[in-house]
Amino acid sequence: MYEVLMYDGGVHKIEELLNLIEDLGGFVLQRTQVQVQITLILTIPAEDRPLVEAKARELGGKIIEVPLAGTEIAVIGPTLGRHHMPHPICDIAEHLRRYGAITIVMGLARGRGRKTCQISASEKSIIEEYDAAIFMLGNFEECITHEKLNLFKDIQIPVVVVVGPEIESLPHCEALVCGIGRKVERMRRPEEIAKLEEIAQRVVEVIDERRKEIEEDPLFVHPSEVKDILEELGPVQECLRPAPIVLHVDGLRVKIPYQKHLKELEEVEVYGHKLKDIADISDCRLGDSTIIKIRTKAEVEGEVR
Amino acid sequence: MEFELEGTEKYALDSYQWLLERILLDMGITTMVERARLAIRPDRTLFIISLKIKHAGGKRPLRDIADIEAQGGGTFILIKDESYAPRLLSTLWRLYGRERVQQLTRLEIFVEDVPTAELSDIKMDPEEDVRSRLLDAMWRLLPEGLKVRREFYTDDVMTFVATEHGMNVDFIKEAEKVHQRMLQREE
Numbered sequence: 118m119y120e121v122l123m124y125d126g127g128v129h130k131i132e133e134l135l136n137l138i139e140d141l142g143g144f145v146l147q148r149t150q151v152q153v154q155i156t157l158i159l160t161i162p163a164e165d166r167p168l169v170e171a172k173a174r175e176l177g178g179k180i181i182e183v184p185l186a187g188t189e190i191a192v193i194g195p196t197l198g199r200h201h202m203p204h205p206i207c208d209i210a211e212h213l214r215r216y217g218a219i220t221i222v223m224g225l226a227r228g229r230g231r232k233t234c235q236i237s238a239s240e241k242s243i244i245e246e247y248d249a250a251i252f253m254l255g256n257f258e259e260c261i262t263h264e265k266l267n268l269f270k271d272i273q274i275p276v277v278v279v280v281g282p283e284i285e286s287l288p289h290c291e292a293l294v295c296g297i298g299r300k301v302e303r304m305r306r307p308e309e310i311a312k313l314e315e316i317a318q319r320v321v322e323v324i325d326e327r328r329k330e331i332e333e334d335p336l337f338v339h340p341s342e343v344k345d346i347l348e349e350l351g352p353v354q355e356c357l358r359p360a361p362i363v364l365h366v367d368g369l370r371v372k373i374p375y376q377k378h379l380k381e382l383e384e385v386e387v388y389g390h391k392l393k394d395i396a397d398i399s400d401c402r403l404g405d406s407t408i409i410k411i412r413t414k415a416e417v418e419g420e421v422r
Numbered sequence: 423m424e425f426e427l428e429g430t431e432k433y434a435l436d437s438y439q440w441l442l443e444r445i446l447l448d449m450g451i452t453t454m455v456e457r458a459r460l461a462i463r464p465d466r467t468l469f470i471i472s473l474k475i476k477h478a479g480g481k482r483p484l485r486d487i488a489d490i491e492a493q494g495g496g497t498f499i500l501i502k503d504e505s506y507a508p509r510l511l512s513t514l515w516r517l518y519g520r521e522r523v524q525q526l527t528r529l530e531i532f533v534e535d536v537p538t539a540e541l542s543d544i545k546m547d548p549e550e551d552v553r554s555r556l557l558d559a560m561w562r563l564l565p566e567g568l569k570v571r572r573e574f575y576t577d578d579v580m581t582f583v584a585t586e587h588g589m590n591v592d593f594i595k596e597a598e599k600v601h602q603r604m605l606q607r608e609e
Contacts (some may be wrong), residue, residue, distance in 0.1 A: 128542075150432050185442070195566070195567075199562065200562075200565070200566040201566075228467065229565075229566040229567035230499070230566070230567025230568070230569075230586050231464070231567060231586055232467070232468050232586060232587065233567060233586060233587075234567065256433065256434045256437050256567075257431060257434050257464040258431055258433065258434070258464070259430070259431065259464035259465050260464050281433055281434075281437055282431065282433040282434070283433070288559060298433070300435050301441055301444045301445055301562075302444055305472065375528060
């Protein structure tokens with residue numbers, strides 16, 4: 118199993134670390150260099166972690182756990198109105214980024230209210246492109262336990278619900294965090310930061326669970342291996358959007374238009390197979406991006422036979 | 423500021439009290455509210471908020487807040503209390519039209535063909551501004567989904583009742599009761 122870590126240190130002899138990662142069959146997912154300081158998000162086989170840690174120590178740097186690296190998470194509020202934004206939705210999204218996740222913030226068109234709150238099919242399908250969704254539902258217990266459940270009832274990805282009142286449990290969600298309701302200012306008090314930590318922990322648990330499920334029927338290739346190959350593609354190199362390729366637990370989001378580059382993507386060769394044979398390539402609901410879901414080893418090998 | 427809370431969910435009441443305090447603080451108008459009453463019943467989708475405004479003194483005549491001087495076919499006004507400037511300008515525009523009211527600088531206004539005596543009798547209400555800012559604070563506080571709203575106001579008390587679908591007679595009666603209670607406490 119691959120593990121995603123962050124290296125934080127200087128540039129001196131960094132080539133030694135990069136060579137070691139390559140020798141171990143690992144990848145650098147992101148490289149950020151500021152003068153003589155460098156930060157690498159890397160993925161390596163979990164069993165080789167001690168070797169990388171030893172090399173990092175030798176170079177005077179440190180290895181930091183980023184349990185959510187390689188995931189894209191949606192933080193969803195009832196609307197984008199000032200009642201819900203920027204706090205606490207953006208605070209949660211920002212905190213999860215510290216754990217290595219790529220996060221997006223989303224407001225539903227008609228998510229506010231009690232009897233009138235609703236979610237559309239297209240909103241659901243946009244949310245389902247992410248690895249997990251966090252729903253922020255407000256202060257009224259009566260409203261949360263009765264009507265708001267409909268917002269995430271049919272979502273097919275793991276859902277973490279964040280609410281204000283203390284509620285023992287909620288159906289249709291993988292995790293529940295109580296104690297964060299409406300806010301009109303930034304969450305910076307110690308007890309509020311503790312709550313943000315709690316949300317991050319719940320999300321880590323949910324993502325770990327998802328990764329374990331995938332391990333039972335492993336993917337044909339790790340998404341980071343496909344990322345490494347796709348980075349060589351011309352359209353990806355020309356893409357000016359930040360992070361042109363975003364890793365998911367079971368695939369990738371490539372930020373180039375699907376219609377225009379589908380043929381090119383299908384023909385990309387990954388370990389002797391064409392990408393179209395080992396992954397499902399589809400259009401992103403928000404447009405201008407392509408979603409790649411990698412098939413499992415069993416699926417690919419079954420087809421070959 | 424004194425709070426009176428009434429409702430079925432303690433968390434909702436406490437959190438909305440805290441939210442109101444923070445919104446007023448953020449807008450710098452905490453000292454303008456003497457008492458607040460919140461009635462929140464999520465089971466009936468009912469939200470009532472009533473605020474009692476602190477007295478900020480009576481209406482002030484224009485001669486108190488500005489120097490007034492007759493000048494070539496009109497009146498020249500030099501505003502001394504800056505906080506009244508925007509409202510004075512809009513009042514003059516409303517009374518005499520934009521053609522006759524010229525804003526020379528930020529605090530200097532010239533009004534054509536209006537005698538000094540007429541202008542010095544204009545009265546400015548300091549609470550008018552307070553009321554509009556409190557109204558803004560209440561709109562910020564009210565839950566976004568409760569779009570059907572009705573308001574009651576007298577000089578010092580403002581009450582809002584909000585619900586989601588249809589405003590019924592019971593809700594209005596309850597809001598009136600809250601409004602009356604705030605008025606009686608005042609007396």
